[in-house]
Amino acid sequence: MIARLECADxxxxxxSAIEWLRDHYAIEDMVYHWVSSNGEQYGCGTYDPKWVVxxxxxxxxxxxxxxxxxxxxxxxxxxxxxxxxxxxARAFQxxxxxxxxxxxxxxxxxxxxxxxxxxxxxxxxCGDEEWDSFTELNRRDLILYAHYFNQTxxxxxxxxxPEPTQQLSPREVETMTLLAVGYSRAQVAxxxxxxxxxxxxxxxxxxxxxxxxxxxxxxxxxMSRGQxxx
Amino acid sequence: MIARLECADxxxxxxSAIEWLRDHYAIEDMVYHWVSSNGEQYGCGTYDPKWVVxxxxxxxxxxxxxxxxxxxxxxxxxxxxxxxxxxxARAFQxxxxxxxxxxxxxxxxxxxxxxxxxxxxxxxxCGDEEWDSFTELNRRDLILYAHYFNQTxxxxxxxxxPEPTQQLSPREVETMTLLAVGYSRAQVAxxxxxxxxxxxxxxxxxxxxxxxxxxxxxxxxxMSRGQxxx
DNA sequence: CTCTGTCTCACCATTTCTGGGGAGGGGAAA
DNA sequence: TTTCCCCTCCCCAGAAATGGTGAGACAGAG
Numbered sequence: 001m002i003a004r005l006e007c008a009d010x011x012x013x014x015x016s017a018i019e020w021l022r023d024h025y026a027i028e029d030m031v032y033h034w035v036s037s038n039g040e041q042y043g044c045g046t047y048d049p050k051w052v053v054x055x056x057x058x059x060x061x062x063x064x065x066x067x068x069x070x071x072x073x074x075x076x077x078x079x080x081x082x083x084x085x086x087x088x089a090r091a092f093q094x095x096x097x098x099x100x101x102x103x104x105x106x107x108x109x110x111x112x113x114x115x116x117x118x119x120x121x122x123x124x125x126c127g128d129e130e131w132d133s134f135t136e137l138n139r140r141d142l143i144l145y146a147h148y149f150n151q152t153x154x155x156x157x158x159x160x161x162p163e164p165t166q167q168l169s170p171r172e173v174e175t176m177t178l179l180a181v182g183y184s185r186a187q188v189a190x191x192x193x194x195x196x197x198x199x200x201x202x203x204x205x206x207x208x209x210x211x212x213x214x215x216x217x218x219x220x221x222x223m224s225r226g227q228x229x230x
Numbered sequence: 231m232i233a234r235l236e237c238a239d240x241x242x243x244x245x246s247a248i249e250w251l252r253d254h255y256a257i258e259d260m261v262y263h264w265v266s267s268n269g270e271q272y273g274c275g276t277y278d279p280k281w282v283v284x285x286x287x288x289x290x291x292x293x294x295x296x297x298x299x300x301x302x303x304x305x306x307x308x309x310x311x312x313x314x315x316x317x318x319a320r321a322f323q324x325x326x327x328x329x330x331x332x333x334x335x336x337x338x339x340x341x342x343x344x345x346x347x348x349x350x351x352x353x354x355x356c357g358d359e360e361w362d363s364f365t366e367l368n369r370r371d372l373i374l375y376a377h378y379f380n381q382t383x384x385x386x387x388x389x390x391x392p393e394p395t396q397q398l399s400p401r402e403v404e405t406m407t408l409l410a411v412g413y414s415r416a417q418v419a420x421x422x423x424x425x426x427x428x429x430x431x432x433x434x435x436x437x438x439x440x441x442x443x444x445x446x447x448x449x450x451x452x453m454s455r456g457q458x459x460x
Numbered sequence: 461c462t463c464t465g466t467c468t469c470a471c472c473a474t475t476t477c478t479g480g481g482g483a484g485g486g487g488a489a490a
Numbered sequence: 491t492t493t494c495c496c497c498t499c500c501c502c503a504g505a506a507a508t509g510g511t512g513a514g515a516c517a518g519a520g
Binding site: 061062067068071072073074109111112113140143144147179180181182183184212213214215216217219220223224226229 | 301302303304339341342343346347370373374377403409410411412413414442443444445446447449450453454455456459
């Protein structure tokens, strides 16, 4: 959910391609999940703009089982196989249906270098058999499109403009990593065989590079940007 | 570079498929970058085992421009377009050539939910024109194979067993999320309109559920398990 | 060969977090 | 209905983190 605007001149391409796909497959909706935390749309899709606005306003990003489910998944997934048991999820499902979202869906997660995350989704209203045969027949194509579309969209994601992700030094990476696995400052310093004072220098410089307000924030940012891996 | 062993029974499949690909495309090497931080091999490829061992011993993971370049890239990349300018990179390039690695290569990065990272690489020894026409003709297939192979390999990566994930309560999720974006305890309490004392109860119960040693650890775990999204 | 970045060490005072307690109301599930 | 979990509130003292400043050595890049 981090952004870097590298080249914004491709959105038209995406839009026309997505409409071509929609006609070609006779599928109602084919869409990105425009997963920008600040609400800006950076992907493009065929959903009703009203639904997009409502989705963001209601904070459905944190409720939608499609997003939640795909966020921890490797592979493409059919909506039927997600967890719709919670009350919030059911309310969301109903609201989505009321806004004309298909009852069937298939989503493919894609990730970027700095923890960016996007979904390529096709959805439709039909029965299970019809849907299953569609997804099976077109699985390869969908994966390919997801690959192209999402990765382009990820590059287009708005948010932070110039702030080129500052690389952390090796020591800073070690520091952040050990903090992320629960070590206290004293323990980290001990593990790295340096004084706690030195350690603090690393934490502060990492915090500075990451634009973080405190240690927890710094670790969280380093993780979400993929600069440390835990 | 994280691991979760979900099903190890597919390695054979991968191996035979990769050999089929190798024959089919008449390509010398087609390989994973077995990117396991502990040195265990979890992918499979057609490189000489001696080279694999040497690669790991020498710590080439942190030098190899293919790995470094793809790690911050969205799209597949031809080796020619990478940065081979540093001294270490040239030394690596020579060593690789001495071990029979092709002079041409094409690598596709794929990522997993917890920052896992893998590469699908094809390489060969030939001239530029031949290579370019090969990659152009087979781009789609290569991307598809990369998708299937890498994601399977990522799931096979050794390391940690799947931990049963304790669900966090809504309040706990909010707490962890706000902490992850840099709020102090006082600010979080203020934002949620609760007393700081109450907030502490959430932090502690979240910490308990996540098996975390401190707040930073708890936030890191919640993030890496996808229980909060930042 | 300079310059930039990394790595290492030190002190101060203040703020913040942590780890123990205990307690009541509400809702959902069994 | 009981039980379990979630939400809310309170106290205290010790431990840990933070913010600011300063400085020397060493390496690699231009």
